[in-house]
Amino acid sequence: MSGAVEDIFTDWTVPVWLTGSILITAAIYLRGWLALRKTRRKQFNEVRLVSFFSGLAVLWLAIGSPMDGFADALLSAHMVEHLLLMSVVPPLLLWGLPVVPLLRGLPGPVTKNIVGLLIRIRAVRQFAHWLVTPLVAWLAMNVALLAWHIPRAYDFALEHENWHAVEHACFLFTSLMFWWCVIRPWPAEQIRQNWGILLYLVAADLVNTVLSAFLAFCGRPVYAFYVTNPNPFHVSPPDDQILGAVIMWVFGSIIFLVPAMLITLQLAGMKSTGRASQMQTKS
16 A cells, blocks of 8 residues: 555656646736735735635645546545545635736736737627526536546546546636636626525536436446556455545535535525515514
């Protein structure tokens, strides 16, 4: 066991492009956050900064650290990687209100001559708004989740490193779309929450549950990669698959259902307050 762990750490090298990109993104955000803090100190507090930096750190941990090596050896570790990428990184990044700090943090010529020109194009703005409409965002994330868990696609991604990176990009981008509709980070238009957002979250949990249940109860290894490439930890593929499914099922459901419960309490409180106000008005 210890030898297998040592081998993974020995084979691991720092991903220069990914690490550099994350560090540059952190520097750009910090520059913009400091500028915005001068006029919006309450909005851009330390919590926003820590949240965004934590999102970047978890992103690096998921796909840049030796965890990626464990994910190649164990399906269960791969499920942890996917959970971090799809359910932890996006909320942390979005809670940092990243849009304006990233724009403010870019060099002036880049903002003016590239980003500014793109933003002025009406079709680009309409496409961006379309991407984060609830139906589109929900379908994008869940279709990506199911499509990449089709056995041939899953095995192909593990066997081809570049396609594995594409898989990760699909998971991250579509999950950012999904969680955008829940968090709606400033300066996105603030829409009053309604019961539809509960259906949005619960339906996503249902997809996660169906996929997890299939992997847990199908009774056979689904992904040939883990059969033809026995893991060095001496965990049988069926047991590894069941463990991965349980991780995906339990922790995935927590990620979806905890926000759903909090929103339910918020909506119930708003409804009770509205009824109390109506009673006071009548009296």
